[in-house]
Amino acid sequence: MITPRIARMPRLPRFLRTPSAPRARRVPRPRRLPLGSPLRLLLLACSFALAGYAGVRLFAGDWRGVALWFVGAALLHDLVLLPLYAAADRAVLRAAGRAGRRPWVAYVRIPAALSGLLLLVWFPLIAGQVDRRRYLLATGLPPDGFLARWLLITAVLFGGSALVLVLRLRRAAKHRPPAVH
Template identity: 55%
Template structure:
């Protein structure tokens, strides 16, 4: 087993899940290309161009900006890596907007017969979901920071009680 992990870089379960995901992707592509080959090919090329030429530079710039703004902040206590608490809700909110932008920005032909909703509710709901995602991430960050600070305080108290860590 150790030889396999050294050779592959991870465990056999990882390899099994990777093979299963490639099989599922291959099955979906065969089914899609059988029905609408040109539309699917155009969609894949368009998605790759949109991601690589437009979205990747934009979210890389946003990530670098967030890192540079908060990098020079000094802290006197234990720190918690905070950037993923910002990245994850931003990614999920952006993904929801990317999928639903015609409805959020009222660019789609309204179809209240299909959904039972007017097209005026989607922007508010996307903003509410975005707010909940960021609020949940902030709560998770605060709980994580509290746990780390509490562990650091207990360590300081035990050092003070034993006399270690103090300068003469």
């Protein structure tokens, strides 16, 4: 295993050392950004060089479009998708808390997350975004039925979750000591 901490750099021979300024003339300078770990710097430089080599080729065509997709994907995820689902989750938690049913939140959260995941991945087909004629000509099948299948899967997920909740509640009720009359 590589140790993350870098061993102290060996002292360079005298002729390779940067000559230091005479002490008497040293004046306080504004604080500069420190360099950081030289090994990390080397690794990053190597990575940027390779990324640059491939990036020149990636951007050779419609560079504006590619840049928009590349940066846009990161921004859209970090600043739109993630806050959206985090806020939705928080809203569900709060609503469940207000209703005094906080332990039940998993029974909504899990099917919603799974259904949302399927929607995210297969959005073009589910939303009917795909060029219908081209899809039909390419595969010999129309791009139909994806919305219906996603809705059915979603129904099964929520229905299954509700079933599990009911079974657990019933079992809990059975094991509860009988109420005193």
